[in-house]
Amino acid sequence: MKIRNPPTGEKNELNMTSMIDIVFLLLIFFVMTFKIVELEGDFSVKMPLAGTSNSTIDPTELPLKLRLRSDDTGTLVGMELNDIQMGSGPEAFDKLRGTIIGQIGSSAPVPEEAGEGPEVEIDTDYNLRYEYVIRAITAVSGYKDGDQVVKLIEKIKFAKPRR
Template sequence: MKIRNRESGQKNELNMTSMIDIVFLLLIFFVMTFKIVEMEGDFSVKMPLAGSASAVVDPTDLPLKLRLRSDDSGSLAGMALNDIEMGSGVDAFDKLRGNVIGLLGSSAPVEEEAGEGPEIEIDTDYNLRYEYVIRAITAVSGFKDGDQVVKLIEKIKFAKPRR
């Protein structure tokens, strides 16, 4: 036996108030519990413009040039900072950080106006793996000394990759 609704013109409406309340509670919960990682994305990167014939060099910047060479498999074959060879081993990035500290001074640079301060240009081979570039950026941009962050070089730019 079929049961038919004789009042077909009447519609059942859903009460959306409680669902909206729950959505807003979840939104507030996720916003309040979000934590920003301190060291993530703590460097500014300048990429070269495509087709740029000549680059403008600021004579007030330190002439720091980091050259990363790779072998055929994309591994790090050698690294040099201003023609000072760092090698390619595990401790090469520690040597790099030590040389940057030696060139800039033993303490962190004083807060300067925007656009000033030391700058480094990273020149890589075309097939070098990104992990080595990121480790080099991490080594020259700064380090943690206990709970304090010591910034070294904030202005990082890339040369066109070599093939």
């Protein structure tokens, strides 16, 4: 088959203007929607003041250590707060709340700065059922007195679960 019109010396060129426009529009879109997040791990560290060796330590400044032990089925078998045995039944969580109230007071002062106030570190066995952890958090964080909520401890951290 013969082509009647032989090709001329003209070259077909792509119009790059529209592609460049699209690239700039994408660039502007990503620059405008970019959000700078806070640095992770930026903690406010409260260093102790230099003092004499006979200075007293307030036990509520140290983290209270709550240990929850379980059996193979995940049932709570023991709970202790700073080596004080709480037991394992439903009354253990009431005893835990009473011990916390006894150590920090029923109306803990509201911290002015972040990082102040009592702190609880919860140390659990690996297979402990989640419901016991939630009940422990509820017991140490506060209670409801009529229509008023009484806050006890607001800072709660978790130790690495034990296997």
